[in-house]
Amino acid sequence: MPGHVFHPGHSALHGITVVVETRNQRTYVGRFDTEASGGVHILDAGVHDFTAAGQLSKDEYIKRCAKFGVPTQHKHLIVPTAEITRITRLGEIE
Amino acid sequence: MPYNPTLVAPMRTELTRLGVKELTSAAEVDAALGDQRGSMLVFVNSVCGCAAGNARPALALALQHSVLPQQVVTVFAGQDLEAAARARQYFGEYQPSSPSMALLRDGEVVHFVHRHQIEGRSPQSIAADLTAAFDRFYAASV
Numbered sequence: 001m002p003g004h005v006f007h008p009g010h011s012a013l014h015g016i017t018v019v020v021e022t023r024n025q026r027t028y029v030g031r032f033d034t035e036a037s038g039g040v041h042i043l044d045a046g047v048h049d050f051t052a053a054g055q056l057s058k059d060e061y062i063k064r065c066a067k068f069g070v071p072t073q074h075k076h077l078i079v080p081t082a083e084i085t086r087i088t089r090l091g092e093i094e
Numbered sequence: 095m096p097y098n099p100t101l102v103a104p105m106r107t108e109l110t111r112l113g114v115k116e117l118t119s120a121a122e123v124d125a126a127l128g129d130q131r132g133s134m135l136v137f138v139n140s141v142c143g144c145a146a147g148n149a150r151p152a153l154a155l156a157l158q159h160s161v162l163p164q165q166v167v168t169v170f171a172g173q174d175l176e177a178a179a180r181a182r183q184y185f186g187e188y189q190p191s192s193p194s195m196a197l198l199r200d201g202e203v204v205h206f207v208h209r210h211q212i213e214g215r216s217p218q219s220i221a222a223d224l225t226a227a228f229d230r231f232y233a234a235s236v
Contacts, residue, residue, distance in 0.1 A: 069189030
């Protein structure tokens, strides 16, 4: 929905559930809150760690979040901006 | 911490005026969902003005469709804590989110609309997906 601001006065992604991919082995799925100097603040987030044994693949994890919802592991976390390679709306994942 | 009941009253009324039955305790949830037969939609209400503010009108639009669930009930996340938590126990592996909607048939979730499928969408668009799900899962059961 280009140009649509979900919460007036905030970032266009504020309140939107997003997939945050990073340069390291972790992918975060949660509600985008804000972007500050420390990074992107994500609420009610689940984390996929590629290095963890027995994990689903990253794509499988994201698809599972899209179908079944986000298994919250962190109420609030900050992902450093420099580590982020892509931010996608979870609602766009089939 | 729940919001002031006076502030959320209009959000409850927006659903109950449609004939949606409000469940405010675990006992009421168990009575409605415990041995559920036929088709039922459970609307998990929320104070979130942007997502729930579109989800409630979407439900109102969808309930004008020709194919409908036999029962429509609601619990209020963040307000009626016990009822919302108990309702979520009936949603199997679907993770909690609010607002959200669970479509059940004979006690099983057959379709789930998560918050992330509501965010940033118009009531008309959400209602179109809901009515498609009604057609798919409930057309033969009413």
